[in-house]
Amino acid sequence: MLRTLVTRLAGAAIMAVLATLVIFLIANTVPGDPVLAQLGDIAASNPATVLEWRAKWGLDLPLWERYGIFLQGLAQGDLGTSIASQRPVLDDIAQYAPATVELASIAFALALGTGIPLGIAAAVWRDTWVDAAARVISLIGVSSPTFWLAFVMLAVFYGGLQIAPGPGRLDPIAFPPEEVTGLFLVDSLLAGDWEAFHDAAAHLVLPSIVLAAATIGLITRTTRAAMLEAMGQDYVRVSRAKGMRESYTILRHVLPNALIPVVTLGGLAYANLLAGAVMTETVFSWPGLGRYTFRSAAALDFPAIMGITLVVSVTYLLVNLAVDLSYALLDPRVRR
Amino acid sequence: MTASDRLEAQPQGVNRPPSIPPTLEVRDLRTVFLTDAGPVRAVDGVSFSVGAGETLGIVGESGSGKSVTALSLMRLLEEPARIVGGSMTFQGRDLLAMRPEELRALRGDRMAMVFQDPMTGLNPVIRILRQLTEPMVAHGRFTPPEAKQRAVGLLGRMGITAPEKTVSRFPHEFSGGMRQRVMLAMGFANDPALLIADEPTTALDVTIQAQILDLLRQLNAEFGTAIVLISHDLGVIGAVCRRVAVMYAGEVVEEAATAEVLADPRHPYAWALVNAVPRIDQPLGEDRRLVSIEGAPPDALALPAGCRFAPRCPFKIARCETEHPPLAEVAPGRLARCWVTQAGQVLPRAGGAGFGGTRAASTATEPLLAVRGLVKHFPLPRESLFGARRVVHAVNGIDLDVARGETLGIVGESGCGKSTLARLITRIHAPTAGSITFAGQEIATASPAAIRPLRRRMQMVFQDPYASLNPRMTIGDILAEPLVAHGVVGRGAAARERVRDLLSTVGLNPAWEARYPHEFSGGQRQRISIARALALEPEFIVADEPISALDVNIQAQILNLMLDLQQRMGLTYLFIAHDLAVVRHLCDRVAVLYLGQVMESAPAGALFARPLHPYTGVLISAVPVPGRTRVVLQGEPPSTLVLPTGCVFRARCPIARPVCATAPPLAEHAPGRWAACHFPGEFAHGEMGA
The missing domain is CATH 3.40.50.300 (P-loop containing nucleotide triphosphate hydrolases)
Structure with a gap:
């Protein structure tokens, strides 16, 4: 098991570096000049200024040399300096990542906590109103555009009913809890600041529902299909013939088998939630990686883009690794 | 372990005191x-x-x-x-x-x-x-x-x-x-x-x-x-x-x-069930056709008014078509739902249907197929980057001859290499070592292009009639495919003509060519598989468990069809099966495989009457025959990942001795009787039949 883990981690590291190479090449073929994007029209019309800028950011060097410098920095834990913010990229990411991790994790928990029970219920009470209701919920979740759903939620619960707080991670006048992890829920608990905890939790409700909506639909449908397949297996009939209670049969015999495909989907979904929150973060003014990505891309801020790519690919690789390891936990047939 | 005598000690329902429910x-x-x-x-x-x-x-x-x-x-x-x-x-x-x-x-x-x-x-x-x-x-x-x-x-x-x-x-x-x-x-x-x-x-x-x-x-x-x-x-x-x-x-x-019921069935359906199956404990007759009843069970949505078996019954009388018989006593302690036997008529003893199917006397001197030292190992995927690859030893040195016009049966437990052998002979797999000579031509190492013309002469019938027919093709297309692929006929009228011929050859309605496989029953599909194998008029057919997915009555129909076709077309069969009674019934010679090696090969009659190898003996003994003492072979075949040293069977052999640590060669102990055992004929199995 340990050997598998080490091999897989080494493989993941190689994959992550390869991903940066691909992005490096793509980013450099995109038409657009970061110098022009940064300097503005007047400064950019002066060739001397432009040359000076290019030299400062190393843009005058050949492509391979620039990639070499990036890798050298990477080996020392340095992702370079953002052109736009003039700060180390690592600092930028450390500042924005916790907001996204907090939002994505809550949304993921919500998606699993809703989708799996809903999927089980839909399978057990197949072709009844329960199944129909689950189908409608997942259909709405999968097919509502995120920006639309986000505006509707804000308009109804914040603007109309006024039972939910507005955009942002906290009330504009509240102070954030003392920073330890950057996750407000955790930090406020650590500080014993109940007011901040409550405030942070309330601000998470709407964006996490919006972010989770599509995933809830996917997980519900996958769980239902996997449950139905497992319920048709012979060992389920054997369990009934042994006189086991129906609830026991469903939860102990069917569910563990049905969870195997759900875990695959869940892993992908979590990685997607982490990397794909741009829309939700924009509407809810959420200071997370999604918005940072958008800004960096718009400014052609190469060091920042490279840093984000690395973070995203490492996230995907780790989540995949976690999925593979949990297979071994769920299914003895893949254990070695 | 013998336990047949315990049957006598069982409580009998008829003598139960009426007070106990x-x-x-x-x-x-x-x-x-x-x-x-x-x-x-x-x-x-x-x-x-x-x-x-x-x-x-x-x-x-x-x-x-x-x-x-x-x-x-x-x-x-x-x-x-x-x-x-x-x-x-x-x-x-x-x-x-x-x-x-x-x-x-x-x-x-x-x-x-x-x-x-x-x-x-x-x-x-x-x-x-x-x-x-x-x-x-x-x-x-x-x-x-x-x-x-x-x-x-x-x-x-x-x-x-x-x-x-x-x-x-x-x-x-x-x-x-x-x-x-x-x-x-x-x-x-x-x-x-x-x-x-x-x-x-x-x-x-x-x-x-x-x-x-x-x-x-x-x-x-x-x-x-x-x-x-x-x-x-x-x-x-x-x-x-x-x-x-x-x-x-x-x-x-x-x-x-x-x-x-086994000795004297009183319902024609039970009679058909009993007689559709070749019995390993009864003498082999000259006539090898089995009793099979035509037709299929009635549509459960539209059951016949009279006896439900009447449409297929060879003994029916007028009353059977109109009146549904009750389950009534036909002899003390015996109930049957049949007008004929309730009226006291006795169903005939088993016997052939009386036409054809006599045993082929092999006259050819040159074998159609000769296999020498055939080996097939399947390497498993590496478990780690630098670990050694483990190898499945599927076939480990097989020698076989199949004479023109004869049927060679291959038997053995799962994992003995039967199916791999079939795939090697038809060159679906390439052998690791050894030679295969088909009609005088070496094919073990021949290139796919060199084998292609031989495919016309050598065809295969597979076990699962549900999986081996493409569900999206009509029967006509399935049967025409090999014809067109080998350029025997062009598309169009000639192909259709041949397809219709083939369908009637295997006893199906030629008008069904436009139907899809799902419209057919298992037995009909296996007929289609056979028709497909016959399309190119081969000399040699490798049949891998062709009847084991079928009901006994359908098995009898397919076996009869195979016998008929062999007679009419002079086909040579390699027949792989796990049902020993069927192999004994159908085959001229039998080879017994264990762990990818031939343990014994001999003419069918002699092999079943007096097996030389102890493995053959226990295999025959394992066939359930009521009232017969059995030697139950303990354990299961060992893993094929590591071949045992010496005689491969010695770990499970009831008569193994120290000398078995050296592998016995496959030697001829009597004319045509080969066995790989140091003590041929020494193992006495349960006596056969009466």
Whole structure:
């Protein structure tokens, strides 16, 4: 098991570096000049200024040399300096990542906590109103555009009913809890600041529902299909013939088998939630990686883009690794 | 282990004192499937009773309603099946009046069931221990520690070695035979009064089947558990059950002592069942055609008004077409649903249908196919980057000759290399070493282009008629494909002409060429597979278990067809099967494989009359024949990852001695009789037949 883990981690590291190479090449073929994007029209019309800028950011060097410098920095834990913010990229990411991790994790928990029970219920009470209701919920979740759903939620619960707080991670006048992890829920608990905890939790409700909506639909449908397949297996009939209670049969015999495909989907979904929150973060003014990505891309801020790519690919690789390891936990047939 | 004499000690239902109610009493049970087209009467007025400690067999072909009867007894039917009439009493309690909670308390406790497929019946993600103990604990009979102890004890009783260790394993670490033992242990978890076993040995090898049947018989004698055994094989039922009910189209058509039905069936359907199967304990006649009844069971939506078997019955009289016969006594203790035998007529003794099929006398001197030193190893994927690759030793040096016009049978347990051999000879796989000479041409190392013209002369018929026909192609396209691919005919009229020819050759209606495979039954599909193999007019056909997925009556039809075709076209067959009686019946010569090597090869008659190799002896002995003493081969074939040294069979051999540590060569001990054994002919197996 340990050997598998080490091999897989080494493989993941190689994959992550390869991903940066691909992005490096793509980013450099995109038409657009970061110098022009940064300097503005007047400064950019002066060739001397432009040359000076290019030299400062190393843009005058050949492509391979620039990639070499990036890798050298990477080996020392340095992702370079953002052109736009003039700060180390690592600092930028450390500042924005916790907001996204907090939002994505809550949304993921919500998606699993809703989708799996809903999927089980839909399978057990197949072709009844329960199944129909689950189908409608997942259909709405999968097919509502995120920006639309986000505006509707804000308009109804914040603007109309006024039972939910507005955009942002906290009330504009509240102070954030003392920073330890950057996750407000955790930090406020650590500080014993109940007011901040409550405030942070309330601000998470709407964006996490919006972010989770599509995933809830996917997980519900996958769980239902996997449950139905497992319920048709012979060992389920054997369990009934042994006189086991129906609830026991469903939860102990069917569910563990049905969870195997759900875990695959869940892993992908979590990685997607982490990397794909741009829309939700924009509407809810959420200071997370999604918005940072958008800004960096718009400014052609190469060091920042490279840093984000690395973070995203490492996230995907780790989540995949976690999925593979949990297979071994769920299914003895893949254990070695 | 011999246990046939225990049969005599069983309690007999007929002599039961009237005061004790039977364990199970079924009266006029009716179960229907509610379909859009109307109710399908799957079980239609079935009655029987099983006393305490008794054994009853239920036999019939697919769709006869035997499994639905079993599920009805357990009240485990799923939508759209529904019990619509009759009564079922278990230990004096009405099963149909029970609430779900009462039924649940009964299932797995007083009344247990073992299902057909042990590979899918165990939950793959739960340890054997928990699967065994959960019914013990759930029914409140044992505390968890007691249950664990009992589970270990039961597994040991079922013949699993080192049960205290194996009990904490997962199902995938068990072989099929071991899983069926676990399923049986599960059935006996709470010491039930009644065990229903639905085809418990159908998925297993004949040697493992013999072990499981022996076990069932011992458990019945030891614990006094009543057993209802469901099977399509009368031989299996005869090995365990004193009485048998024969089902046809949802009805019991005959009920009597198993031995009596086997010797003298009183319903024409039972007669057909008995005679469709070649018997290993009866002398081989000159005539090799089997009794087969034409047609198919009636459509359960539109049952005939008279006897349901009448449309297919060779003995029917006028009354059979109009009046539905009752199940009535035709002899003391014997019931049959037949106007003919109720009127006292006796059905003829078995015998051929009287035309053709005599044994081919092999005259050719030059063999059509010669295999020498054939080896096939399959390397497994590497487990780690630098680890050695493990190798499956599928075929390990096989020598064979097949003469023109003869049928060579290949037998052996699963994993002996039968199917790999078939794929090597047809060059679907390339051999690791050795030579294959077909019609004078070396094909073991020939390039695919060089083999292509030979494919016309050598064709294959596969086991599964459901998987081997493309569901999206019409029968006409399936049959025309090889013709067009080999440029025998162009598309269009000529191809259609040939397709129609082929269909009528295998006994199908030529007008069916536009139909799709799903419109055909299993037997018809296997005819189509044979037609496809015949399309290019080959000389040689490799048939890999061509009948093992079929009902016995259909088996007889296909075997007769193969015999006819061989006579008409002078075909040479390589016939792979696990059913020894069929091989003995059909084949001129037989080769017995074990761990990818030939243990013995000889003319069929001689081989079965006096096997030289002990493995042949135990294989023959494992075939269930009622009343015959058997030598049950213990254990299962070892892993093919590491070949044993010396004689490959010595670990399981009943007569192994130190000299067996050196491998015996395959030597000719009598003209045409080859065996790889240091002590040929020394192992005396149970005497054959009377």
